[in-house]
Amino acid sequence: MSIPLIKVTLFEDKKDTRESIQAILNCSPGFTCSGAFANCNNLVKRLTESDLDVVLMDIQMPGISGIEAVAIIRQQYSDVPVLMQTVFEEESKIFAAICAGANGYLLKSTVPSKYIDAIREVAEGGSPMSPVIAAKVLKMFKHQNVQVDSITDYNLSSREQEILGLLVDGLSYKLIAGKLFINYETVHSHVKNIYKKLHVSCVNEAVSKAIRNKLV
Incomplete structure (x- = not known):
């Protein structure tokens, strides 16, 4: 019985990193890299032409940034999960990516096996985050001065x-x-x-x- 493939489209500007992630995906059972791009130019066209289940997006991209790209993806493909990757731990960038609609956030220092686990999790509807990122997100929520919405009864079962x-x-x-x-x-x-x-x-x-x- 064949394993259903999780098809990942990758946006990463650094050639060595891009090729390394491609190799990891293509060598992992149940995964394949359906596209790999060095920038987010012609983003909608590339996504339309790619056979994909998950987008793996570098936050620091030339031209259209990863954060801007997530916002575009959310407008055009609301159901496609987007997993952000970065070498940075800047809280402002984390918050901006989450607000733009990112489904998860990984540091590039994450070991390959955890990378694969995170991609599988986001494909299944989860929101994976590197532990240090998750800690920062919780800290931001804790200290963020936000008002409670005026409507509090949403009639949830x-x-x-x-x-x-x-x-x-x-x-x-x-x-x-x-x-x-x-x-x-x-x-x-x-x-x-x-x-x-x-x-x-x-x-x-x-x-x-x-x-x-x-x-x-």
């Missing part, structure tokens, strides 16, 4: 609240399905309803709103 809580904990759709003893499609359906009720379009927005409004 008990099951939707339960799933939202697991999303806040960083679980992927697959892990949520296993934990709640329901199938993947049911989780996906509940998440779509959560997005609609919270007026958000991605996991990061849902998690941010849940934390701000103490929904879980």
Whole structure:
């Protein structure tokens, strides 16, 4: 029985790094690099022509930055998960990437096996982050002076609240399905309803709103 491939399109300006990541992907069972580009020029055209499941995006790209590229991807391909990678730990860039719609954030120092695990997780609906990045994100939420939305009753069902809580904990759709003893499609359906009720379009927005409004 063949393993379903997770097809990854890579945007990385440094040639050696790009070729190294390509090799890691193509040598890992269940993964393939469906495209590798040195910049984000003609981004929409490249994504349209690529057969992809996940975008792996360097935050520091020439011309159109990785953060700008994420925002474009969110406008054109709202369901495509984007995993950011960087050598930086700057809080402003992390926050900007998350606000733009990134689904996860990895340091380039991450070992290859963890890279592959993170790509698999984001493909399954999770929001992987390197531990040092996750710590910074939690710190930002803790110290960010944000107002609670005026509307606090979103009419979430008990099951939707339960799933939202697991999303806040960083679980992927697959892990949520296993934990709640329901199938993947049911989780996906509940998440779509959560997005609609919270007026958000991605996991990061849902998690941010849940934390701000103490929904879980």
